[in-house]
Amino acid sequence: MTATTETAPPEPEPGHDAAESTGSVEQTARALHSPVVEWFDAHARDLPWRRPEAGAWGVMVSEFMLQQTPVNRVLPVYEQWLSRWPRPADLAAEAPGEAVRAWGRLGYPRRALRLHGAAAAIAERHGGDVPKEHAQLLALPGVGEYTAAAVASFAYGQRHAVLDTNVRRVFARAVTGRQYPPNATTAAERKLARALLPEDEQTAARWAAATMELGALVCTARAPSCSKCPITHLCAWQLAGCPEHVDPPRRTQTYAGTDRQVRGKLLAVLREAVTPVPQATLDRVWNDSVQRARALDGLVADGLVEPLPGGVYRLPMT
DNA sequence: TACTCGTGGGG
DNA sequence: TCCCCAAGAGT
Structure with missing residues (x-):
């Protein structure tokens, strides 16, 4: 700038x-x-x-x-x-x-x-x-x-x-006067955290x-217990009158119907199985065969699932 | 940078 | 019910 x-x-x-x-x-x-x-x-x-x-x-x-x-x-x-x-x-x-x-x-x-x-x-x-x-x-x-x-x-x-999500929120409120920290950790947050370090x-x-x-x-995301906070009298957000966060809306993570949900269902079956699981058993956890195959491929690519000859699967043993 | 990656409890 | 979000990392 x-x-x-x-x-x-x-x-x-x-x-x-x-x-x-x-x-x-x-x-x-x-x-x-x-x-x-x-x-x-x-x-x-x-x-x-x-x-x-x-x-x-x-x-x-x-x-x-x-x-x-x-x-x-x-x-x-x-x-x-x-x-x-x-x-x-x-x-x-x-x-x-x-x-x-x-x-x-x-x-x-x-x-x-x-x-x-x-x-x-x-x-x-x-x-x-x-x-x-x-x-x-x-x-x-x-x-x-x-x-x-x-x-x-x-x-x-x-x-x-x-700097975890808790610390970032505490600093955002107590020091910077904002309700929430930015979506991603910024250089300014790192600098501030270092400066505040005893x-x-x-x-x-x-x-x-x-x-x-x-x-x-205490300084939780949704309903902070400011009356129990040891620094509420010093909190910049408090002193500013607890202004609402107005910036870019924090995008909500969807889950239903995503590959993540399918991966979770597939892996749940494999976690419970003592012996290798046939393809047909995995096919029952999700209707959409295209998405199901994509999810299984992803699990294999990630090393979370090991495909064996004969169309059976298990958790990685190697 | 923005997106993916599970799961479940509390408001 | 639905939505939010919880001690992030890897790409």
């Missing part, structure tokens, strides 16, 4: 930008740290992956499972998973299909495949120990910017900006978990 192409002044932020209108980002950060971390000390849920005995592997498993899946549904699968595969090498020694089967109905089963792949990489490249460096974590299958930062921070106490490594890790928990329990 340049002065010559500028036809209108920059669009004003809705409400206050606390970082600009009430002082520096540093000042904003210092005002938020204590109340948020103290709230976390008092209200944090006792989740199994937060216990010391979970270890880095437990943290990593939980982060994979929690990608787009609510805590309540993850809990039982997490317990079974770590009981069966207490170390990365234990999972790496199994067939990938067993990971897909144990994944159950958590959704997005490619995550199970990637977790298996991550375990194999950890066993091969890292001596069986979850790596500590952000770059090494990021190189693992299924580990993106968020998960790498989360494992480094939660498992190893490092200082990283951990200097002290241990405190930064605590802050990361605390802001995430605040978003999950």
